[in-house]
Amino acid sequence: MTDLNSESRFIPDTLVKPWRTAVFSWPTLLFVVAVVLFIVNSFASPYFLSPWSLSDATFNFTEKALIALAMALLIISGEIDLSVASIIALASTMMGLALQFGVGTPGLVLIGIVTGIICGIFNGFLVTKLGLPSIVVTIGTMSFFRGISFIVLGDQAFKGYPPSFSFFGQGYIWWVVSFEFVLFLLCAFAYYLLLHRTNFGRHVFAIGNNPVAARFSGIRVERVKFILFCLTGLMSGVAAVLLTSRLASTRPSIALGWELDAVTMVVLGGVSILGGAGTIQGVVIAAFIMGLVTFGLGLLNIPGIVMSIFIGALLIFVIALPIVFRKVKERRA
Amino acid sequence: MNSHVSQEPKIALSGISKSFPGVRALHQVSLELYPGQVTALIGENGAGKSTLVKTMTGIYQPDEGEIRVGGNTVTLPSPHDAFQAGITAIHQETVLFDELSVAENIFIGHAPKSRFGMIDWRRMQERATTLLEDIGAAHISPETRLKDLGIANKHLVAVARALSINAEIVIMDEPTAALSHKEIDDLFELVELLKSQGKAILFISHKFDEIYRIADRYTVFRDGEMVGKGLLSEISQDEIVKMMVGRSVDQVFPKTEVTAGEEVLKVSGYSHPTEFADIGFSLRKGEILGFYGLVGAGRSEIMQALFGITKPSKGAVRVDGEVAVIRSPAEAIEKGIVYVPEDRGKQGAVIGLPIFQNVTLPSLKATSKNGFLRLAEEYRLAREYSERLDLRAASLDQDVGNLSGGNQQKVVIAKWLATKPKVIILDEPTKGIDIGSKAAVHEFMSELAGQGLAVIMVSSELPEIMGMSDRIIVMREGRIVSEVENNEDLKAEVLVRAAAGIGEEA
Numbered sequence A: 001m002t003d004l005n006s007e008s009r010f011i012p013d014t015l016v017k018p019w020r021t022a023v024f025s026w027p028t029l030l031f032v033v034a035v036v037l038f039i040v041n042s043f044a045s046p047y048f049l050s051p052w053s054l055s056d057a058t059f060n061f062t063e064k065a066l067i068a069l070a071m072a073l074l075i076i077s078g079e080i081d082l083s084v085a086s087i088i089a090l091a092s093t094m095m096g097l098a099l100q101f102g103v104g105t106p107g108l109v110l111i112g113i114v115t116g117i118i119c120g121i122f123n124g125f126l127v128t129k130l131g132l133p134s135i136v137v138t139i140g141t142m143s144f145f146r147g148i149s150f151i152v153l154g155d156q157a158f159k160g161y162p163p164s165f166s167f168f169g170q171g172y173i174w175w176v177v178s179f180e181f182v183l184f185l186l187c188a189f190a191y192y193l194l195l196h197r198t199n200f201g202r203h204v205f206a207i208g209n210n211p212v213a214a215r216f217s218g219i220r221v222e223r224v225k226f227i228l229f230c231l232t233g234l235m236s237g238v239a240a241v242l243l244t245s246r247l248a249s250t251r252p253s254i255a256l257g258w259e260l261d262a263v264t265m266v267v268l269g270g271v272s273i274l275g276g277a278g279t280i281q282g283v284v285i286a287a288f289i290m291g292l293v294t295f296g297l298g299l300l301n302i303p304g305i306v307m308s309i310f311i312g313a314l315l316i317f318v319i320a321l322p323i324v325f326r327k328v329k330e331r332r333a
Numbered sequence B: 001m002n003s004h005v006s007q008e009p010k011i012a013l014s015g016i017s018k019s020f021p022g023v024r025a026l027h028q029v030s031l032e033l034y035p036g037q038v039t040a041l042i043g044e045n046g047a048g049k050s051t052l053v054k055t056m057t058g059i060y061q062p063d064e065g066e067i068r069v070g071g072n073t074v075t076l077p078s079p080h081d082a083f084q085a086g087i088t089a090i091h092q093e094t095v096l097f098d099e100l101s102v103a104e105n106i107f108i109g110h111a112p113k114s115r116f117g118m119i120d121w122r123r124m125q126e127r128a129t130t131l132l133e134d135i136g137a138a139h140i141s142p143e144t145r146l147k148d149l150g151i152a153n154k155h156l157v158a159v160a161r162a163l164s165i166n167a168e169i170v171i172m173d174e175p176t177a178a179l180s181h182k183e184i185d186d187l188f189e190l191v192e193l194l195k196s197q198g199k200a201i202l203f204i205s206h207k208f209d210e211i212y213r214i215a216d217r218y219t220v221f222r223d224g225e226m227v228g229k230g231l232l233s234e235i236s237q238d239e240i241v242k243m244m245v246g247r248s249v250d251q252v253f254p255k256t257e258v259t260a261g262e263e264v265l266k267v268s269g270y271s272h273p274t275e276f277a278d279i280g281f282s283l284r285k286g287e288i289l290g291f292y293g294l295v296g297a298g299r300s301e302i303m304q305a306l307f308g309i310t311k312p313s314k315g316a317v318r319v320d321g322e323v324a325v326i327r328s329p330a331e332a333i334e335k336g337i338v339y340v341p342e343d344r345g346k347q348g349a350v351i352g353l354p355i356f357q358n359v360t361l362p363s364l365k366a367t368s369k370n371g372f373l374r375l376a377e378e379y380r381l382a383r384e385y386s387e388r389l390d391l392r393a394a395s396l397d398q399d400v401g402n403l404s405g406g407n408q409q410k411v412v413i414a415k416w417l418a419t420k421p422k423v424i425i426l427d428e429p430t431k432g433i434d435i436g437s438k439a440a441v442h443e444f445m446s447e448l449a450g451q452g453l454a455v456i457m458v459s460s461e462l463p464e465i466m467g468m469s470d471r472i473i474v475m476r477e478g479r480i481v482s483e484v485e486n487n488e489d490l491k492a493e494v495l496v497r498a499a500a501g502i503g504e505e506a
Helices: A018-023 A026-044 A051-059 A062-076 A084-100 A105-129 A134-153 A163-170 A179-197 A199-209 A211-216 A221-247 A258-268 A280-299 A304-332 B049-056 B079-084 B102-107 B121-134 B151-164 B181-196 B208-214 B237-245 B299-306 B329-335 B344-348 B355-367 B375-388 B405-417 B435-450 B462-468 B492-500
Strands: A172-174 B011-020 B023-033 B038-042 B064-069 B072-074 B087-090 B169-173 B200-204 B217-222 B225-231 B263-271 B279-284 B288-293 B314-319 B337-340 B423-427 B454-458 B471-476 B479-485
Touching: A026 A280, A026 A304, A051 A062, A051 A179, A051 A280, A062 A179, A062 A199, A062 A221, A062 A258, A062 A280, A084 A105, A084 A134, A084 A221, A084 A258, A105 A134, A105 A163, A105 A221, A163 A179, A163 A221, A172 A179, A179 A199, A179 A221, A179 A280, A199 A211, A199 A221, A199 B355, A211 A221, A211 B344, A258 A280, A258 A304, A280 A304, B011 B049, B023 B038, B023 B049, B023 B200, B038 B208, B038 B237, B049 B087, B049 B169, B049 B200, B079 B087, B087 B151, B102 B121, B102 B151, B121 B151, B151 B181, B181 B200, B181 B208, B208 B237, B217 B237, B225 B237, B263 B299, B279 B454, B279 B479, B288 B299, B288 B435, B288 B462, B288 B492, B299 B337, B299 B423, B299 B454, B329 B337, B337 B405, B344 B405, B355 B375, B355 B405, B375 B405, B405 B423, B405 B435, B435 B454, B435 B462, B454 B462, B462 B492, B471 B492, B479 B492
Parallel strands: B023 B225, B038 B200, B038 B217, B087 B169, B169 B200, B288 B454, B288 B471, B337 B423, B423 B454
Antiparallel strands: B011 B023, B011 B064, B064 B072, B217 B225, B263 B279, B263 B314, B471 B479
C-alpha cells in the first residue's frame, strides 16, 4: 500500500517448530523432575510402588492442587489470594455448624461450597470494586475468616459427620482410584480448557501482561478479576468439603498454612509470580512433584519440618535452574 | 569563552558492535561528542540509537569496539561505572524516583554526608536549591515529591542531577517528546547553558526543527550502522532524510479528496469537572477531523471520555443519530468507536502477548466459537490486517514488545480495524515513530477515510494536522476555540494563534 514498498511482505504464523517448544518447555522439565523423583522413591522404599501406596500418595496433594488450579489463573492475572486456607476453615466450620442442626450430606456439601464462593465474592468485591491491592485484602481476610472459625469453635471440634459424607474424602470410584483424584483430574482438564482454550483465558493473560492496555482493548478487567476470586473461593469450598470429609472433623486450625503450599505449586508449575505467563499443565505436574516428595519422605519416616525444608529447596532449585543455564550460556556466547 | 570548543572529542566510540539473538543491533558504529557542542543522533526507530545509548550508560556491553573518555580507553560494566565516568542520560520517561523528594532525587547515590556518615539533610537542601537556581528552576522546591511534578519539571530535576555529579557527557533521549512549546523553549535554554559550561551533549529527537535549532553536529544511523556524520551547517534536511531512510521519502501528505457522507457521531454539551467544558462537534463518514492544541488542552481527555475511560459530567453523544451511553471501552467498541492511544507501550499494545493475539484481542467474539478460541481464525484475521498495514515482523507469534515503535503502532491500529469500527480516534498517531512508518500510517488513514470510516486525529504537529485533516478543531484550556475547514487558504499561524490564545483581546 505504500509507494516505497509496493508489495507487502509475507509474515509466517510462526518460526518456532512445535516439537521444539514442547521439548524445551517448563512442563517438560518438571516432568523429568517428577520421573526422577518417582524412580528415587521406588528405590528408597520397597512399599512405594504398590498401587495402594501410590493411591494414598495422591491424598497428599489433591485438595491443595484443586486450589492451585484456580490460584494459577489468579496469579497469571496479576492478583493473589492468600486467604484460601482460611476459607477452608470457615467453610468447614459452617458445615460443622449446619451439622449441629441436623443438615444431611447434600446440604453440607452445598453449604461448604457456597461459603467458599461467598468468601471469594467478598475478596473480589474488596479488590475490584474498592481497588485495594489483593495481597493486602487477602492477608486481612486470611485472619478474618479463620478468626470467625476460632470464635465459633474455640478449642472445640465438630465431629460426627454422617457416614455418607465420608465418600468425598475417603471414597473410591474404582479399585484404588479415589473420588478426590478423579475430581482433581476433571477439574485440571476444565481449568486447562478455561485458561488455554477460551476467550476468558486469553483475557486473563492479557490482563496479567498489561491491565491498562487490556482495559483499552475493551476487556472488562474488573469483571474478569472478580470471577477469578469467585473461582478461587469456589475451589477452596470444594477443598473444604473434601478435607472435612477425609478428616471427619472440623477444628479451627484445619488446613493451616495451605495457602503457601498452593502458591508454591503454582510458582513451581512455572506461573510467573508477576503475572502474565504460566500453564495449567505445569501446575498439575508441580502438584504431582509435591505429592511425590512429601510421600517419599514420609515413607522414609522423615519428619514434617524436614519436608518443608525440602520443598523450599526444591522450589528455589527449580526456579534457579533455567536462570543458571541461561547465565552459563551467556558467558559462553 | 570559546576555549572549550576544542577539536578533541570528550567521548569517542569506535568500532562498536552489539548483537542480540537473531538481531544485529549495532555494527561497527562510531560516535564522537565534543565539549561545548550538541551532537544530534538521527535515525529511524530500530536504527540502533537506544542500543547505543544503553552501551554508553553501562546497561549493555558491546560485543566489540572501544570507548574512550577524555583520551583514555574505558569499560563500562555497569551503570555505576558510566556514572563515575561522568556520563548521564535524560530519558524520554526520565528514570527517577517518584516517591522521593526533588533533593533526594538529585543526590541519590552521592548525598552529602555529615561527620558520622549520616546524610547531611540541610546541606543537601541547600545544594539542591543552588543547583535548581543555576538552571533557572528556582520555582521547584527541593522538598517537593517528584511525583507531584510535571514531565518538564522532572527533566529539570534530571538536569540538576547531571550537574550535581559533574557529568561531562549528557545524553538527552527524546527529551521534548511530552513537552509543550514553552517547556521546550525552557529546555533549550538549559541546553545552551550546558553547552556554555563545556559539556558534551548527545541529543536524540525525531523532530528536525529541534535538531536544527539546537544541534551543532549530526550523526546518522541506519539499520545499526553509522551512515554519516558532520556539521549540521553543511548539510540540508533533505540530505539527512535520504541518509536516514536510504531512499527518498515523499514528504507530501497522501490526503485524498473524499466527499463526506452522513453524520456518524454527534457530541454536544460534553463536559468534565476539570478537563473540558461544553464540547460540541459532529463527524461524518469519510471525514478526517483534526484536533489541534497545545499539550494539556484537554483533547486526549475528550477522546478518552468518548471511549469510556473517563467519565464526563454531562453532555450527549449520538452515534448514527441514536443516543449512545458509553461507560466503558467495551461499550464504546460495541457502538463502533475505537481509540488508538498516545501511550503505545502502556495503553496500546499488550507487551508480552504475541502479535496475532494483540490484533484479535477485541475481536475474540468473532474469531471464537461458543467462547472457545479458534487459533486458525485468529491467525487469518491477524494476517489480513497485518498485510493491509504492511507490518514488518518475523512471525505473527512474535512478542509485540520486540517490534519497533512504528510497527507496534501498526499492530494497535490493526487491532481496531479488525473490529470494523465506525469511528476511529487516533491520538498523536505518529508521535515518536520513524519516517517510514509515519508515511504508512498517514497513507492508511487516508485510505480508511476513503472507505467511509470517520476519523478523528489528535495531533500537536502542525504539518500533520494541516496535511491530513478535512476540518480542524482548535482547543485551548479545555474548550473549543476555533473550528475551520481545511483548504489552501488556511494559514498555519491562524491555528497557532488560536491554540495559544494570542491576539484575542485586540
